[in-house]
Amino acid sequence: MKRISTALLVTVISSLFLAACASSPAAAPEPQIVEVIKEVIKEVPVEVVKEVEVVREVEVVKEVEKEVIREVVVIATPGPVSEGQFFMQTLDAFPQRGGTLRLGAHGPPAHFDMAASVTIANHGSQSAMYDTLLRHDPRTSSVPIVPDLAHSWEISPDGQTYRFFLRKGVKFHDGAELTSADVKATYDRIIFPREGLVSLRQVFFQAVESVVTPDDYTVEFVLKEPRAPDTMLASFASEWNHIVKKDVLDANDGNLRQIDDHPGTGPFKYMSRDDDKWVVEKNVDYWNPNAPYVDRIEHVWLVAWTPQNTAALLGGQTDWTMWLAPKDGRNIADKEGFNQARMHSFTAGMVNLNVEHEGLDNPLVRRAMMLAVDAPILVETVKDIIGIEWGEFFVAGTPYALSSSESAKIPGIRSPTEEDLAEAKRLMAEAGYPDGEGFPTLDLLTRETPDQRTQMPALQAMLLERLGIKGEIRLSDVSQYIEDTVDGNYDVALGSSKSLAGDPSDYFRNAYGVCGEQLCDNNFSRWRNDEFNQLMREFELELDLDKRIAITNDLRTLLLQEAPAIPTIxxxxxxxxxxxxxxxxMPNDSDFFTWYELHKWDNVWLDRR
Amino acid sequence: MYTYIAKRLLYAIPALFGVTILIFVIMRVLPGDPLGAYFGVEEIKRLTDAQKAEVLNDLGLDRPYIVQYGSWIGDILLRGSLGESFFRGDPIIRILASRAPISAEIGILSVLISWLIGLPVGIISAFRPQSKMDSTASMFTVLFLAIPGFWLGMLLVVGQITLFGYKSPITAVQIWQNPWINFQIIIGPAIVLGLGQAAYIARMARSSLFEVLRDDYVRTARAKGLGEKLVLVRHALPNALLPVITLSGVLLGFVLGGSVAIEQAFAAPGLGKALVAAAIDRDFNVVQNITLFYAVVFIVVNLFVDLLYGWLDPRIRLS
Incomplete structure (x- = not known):
C-alpha cells in the first residue's frame, strides 16, 4: 500500500512539473500561399534498334573422350599394404614360417606349356611359380575374385573394354621387372597363337579383338562384342592363364613345351624336377610382403583315384592331396587329424543321342528315351568310381542351374514316375514303335573306362525293359572312341562338357550348338537347331543376369522338347x-566351385611345432 | 670258360635284337595316341592339322617307322646314348640311374628272403615227410604260390596305415644317401616278392633234398656214423641246392617282371613304377629303353647263374 501511494505521488508531481515547463499558446498568423512545382514524367515510346544474342542449337558431331567407370574393385586387407592394394595373406593370427609342404600331385606333365595344356599335371605343379592378372581367393569356399598382378581393374560401360592396372615393382625370378608387355605377350600367345602352336584356352577369349598397352603398367583387352563380366573376369582370374615373360616367349617362338624352368613372378621359384617330384622353393623377393609362408613345396607324383594316393596322405608321405578316390574322399572327413574339401568343377554330363541316325532322328523317340532313363540311378552306379552329382542341363554353382529339388519335379530330368513311363510308351507308339517293335538296335559306344563300363549296361537295361529298345554295347579304347565321336559312328554315347567359369556361353554351346558352320567339339548328338543357336547368341550378348536366366529357361524348355541328349550330371x-x-x-568340409584352381599355396603355412 | 661266355653273349645279340623289334612294334600298334597323352584325350579333337603336324614333327613321330627304329638303335650303338624321354626331354640314363638301384635292391633282398624262408621250410619238410610240420609247410607254400603279389602288397600297405598310420616313402632315396629311408622303401616289396619265391624254393628244396637223402652216398655217410647235421650240411645239401640255385636264377628274372606290379602297389620308386608311368604316358622312348634294360639284365643274370652252377658242381663243364 505504501509503495502504491509513493508511485501515485511521483506520478502526480511529474505531471505538474511537465505542465509547468510547457510553452504558453501564441496568437495564430495569416496563411501564405506557396507554389510548389512538381515534375511529372510522361513516357513516350521511341523505336531504338538493339542487338540481342539468340542461341539456336545446331548439331555438330565432335568426339569427346568421356568414360564412365562402371566398376572398380580394390579389396583392402588388414596386412601390410602399399597404395591401398590387396595383398594375399593367411587369415590366421599367428602363422609360422618355414617347412616343406608335400603335395600329392597328379603327374608328371608330358610338357610344360600351360597354354597348350588342360591337365592338372601342368597346372598343379607349375602354378606356384607364376602369377595371374586376377585370382580366386583360396581362403574361403566362395573363392571370390581378388587382385593378383593387377591391383585394380575397370570395365567400360559397353562391356567391351577391360582395363587392368598392374602393380609396380613386380620382379620375375631372374630379376627383370614385369611390365604390360609381358602381359600382352602372354595373352597374345593364348588368344592369337601363330599357326601350328596349340592354345587350348583360346576359346575363352574368342570375343577379344586386341590386347593393347597404353603404358608400362596398364593393359587393355578390347572386345569385338560384349561378354558377361563374370565370365571374362573368371577367365582372367584363372590360374591356367599365368603370366610368362615376353623374352622367353620370343626366344622360343611361343613354344614352351620343353622349357620347365622359365622365370615367373610367383611366390615360388623352380628348384628341381625328376620322375618322383617337382620341387619349388620360396621366392624371397616376392612382391607380396606377406607371402609365401613355407620354404619349399614338393609336388610328389601320384596317380589320381588310386589307393596309393590315399595311402600316401594317410601314411604321412604327403600333407595334401586331391583326386582322392570318391569313397576315400568321403571317408577321410571322419578320420582324426585330416580335413576334406570338395571341389566342384563346372561339368555337365549327358547321354548323347545321335540325331542323324535312323530312329533317333525322331524327336518323339528321343523324348521317350529321356522320360524313361533314370539318370539318378545311372549316377548312383558309379558313385564309388568317380565323383559326380546328378543334375540338369546347366552346371551347378551358377545362377542358371536348377536346384536338386527343382530338377526332381521335371519329367525327363527326374527319376521316371509311372506317368513318365506311360508317356514314354505312348510317344514310342506315336512314333511308330510300340514297345520298341521295329526300332533299330542301337550301337552303344562305350569308352573303356570303369565309369562308362558300369553306366552303359545300366542304360542298356533301362531302354530294353522300359521301352523295348535293344542296344549293343561296343567297347572302345580312347583313341578309337574319339575318332568315332568326331565322325558320328555311334547311336548313343556318354559324354560331358566342361566349363572354365560355369557360363553357358562356353560349355552349353559346345555341347549342343554349332561353332561357325561346324558342330562344336562336344556336340556328340550332332544336333543342329536354329532356335537353339539363336538363343545362345542372344545369351552371349546379353549382360543383364535376369534376362540371361530367362534365356536359359527357354533353352532348357527347348532341350526338353527336342531331347538331343539326356542330362545326367x-x-x-x-x-x-x-x-x-x-x-x-579354407574351412574343413567345404564345398567350392572352380576349374581346378587354387594351387599357388601362398596363403598356406605349416604348423609343425 | 671264356669261350662259353663269349658264345653266350653272342647268342644274346639276336635275342636283344628281337626284343627291340618286339617292343618297338608293340608300342606303335597298341591303342592310344601319343598326342592324347600330350594334350589330353578330349582336347586333341580341337587341334588343327597344322598343330598336329608341328607337334608330331617336334617329337619325331612323323618319320617312317624304320627311320624311328634306326634312330633309336643308332643312338645306342653309335653314340652309347639311350636318348631322352619322349615328351619332357629327360635323359633316360638319369631315369635308369635313379630307379634301377632300388629295383636291384628289391630283387636281391627278395632272393635272400626267399632263401631264408624257403630253404629251412624245404629242409624240414624233406626230413619229416608227411608230418604235421610238412603238411603245414605245404599248406603255406601253396598259399603263397596262389596269392597274387600285387594283392598281398596292397594288403600290407593297408595294414601299415590302419595299424600304425605309416606308409613307406614314395620318392627315391638311394642307399648311399640315407640307408634307413632306402631300407623302408625296399623292404615291403622285397618281402612280398620274397614270400612268393620262397614257396617255389621250399618246394624245390624239399623234393630235391628228399631225393638226395635217399641216395647211396648219404646212406654211406650215415653208415659211417656221421650225425644228421653233418650228413645234411656236408653231403646232402650241396647237391640238393644245385636245382635250387638254377631256380633262383629263373625266379630273379620273374622278380624283374613281378616287381612292376609290386612297386605299383607300394608306390615304390623303382624301375617298374617308371615303366608303368611311361606306358601310361605313351612315352615310347622310355618304355623301349627300360624294357631293353630288363632284357639285358635277364640275360646277364641267367649267364651268371649258369657260371655259378658250373663253379658249384665241377662235374659240369661249361665249355
Missing part, C-alpha cells in the same frame, strides 16, 4: 584331403 567332384599340419586352407 551337372557337377563333378574332386575330393581334397589334407592333414592338420596344413594351415591357412
Amino acid at each position: 551337372n557337377s563333378e567332384i574332386v575330393y581334397w584331403g589334407w592333414n592338420d599340419d596344413v594351415k591357412g586352407m
